[in-house]
Amino acid sequence: MERFSAPARHIVPSLRALPGVIAPFIVTRYTVTRYDQGNAMAAAERMKAMRERRQARGLRELRLVVPDARSKVIRRRIAKQVAGLDRARELAALRWIEAVSEFDRE
Numbered sequence: 446m447e448r449f450s451a452p453a454r455h456i457v458p459s460l461r462a463l464p465g466v467i468a469p470f471i472v473t474r475y476t477v478t479r480y481d482q483g484n485a486m487a488a489a490e491r492m493k494a495m496r497e498r499r500q501a502r503g504l505r506e507l508r509l510v511v512p513d514a515r516s517k518v519i520r521r522r523i524a525k526q527v528a529g530l531d532r533a534r535e536l537a538a539l540r541w542i543e544a545v546s547e548f549d550r551e
Contacts (some may be wrong), residue, residue, distance in 0.1 A: 486494070496506060512519045 499505065512523070514520065514523075
């Protein structure tokens with residue numbers, strides 16, 4: 446008895462015979478649930494469709510570009526900036542944030 450119910454075209458043949466393999470099929474969302482293998486949309490078309498669906502729900506995409514904390518140069522720059530902070534002012538800012546935060550109120 447097989448332990449999965451994926452359509453046969455999505456099963457990876459080399460994994461089917463391995464003992465203990467529970468899901469030997471492709472799990473890509475667009476291959477399995479949205480589009481046929483032969484009628485797959487291009488990546489740009491899928492993104493456009495996704496944006497249109499989100500826009501219809503009142504959502505919009507927001508992209509953020511942030512410093513890469515894995516970079517030694519960035520970490521040094523952040524450490525230098527943190528070292529220059531005034532502890533008393535930072536504590537005052539934290540107290541103010543806690544005072545106006547509605548998440549910490551009982």
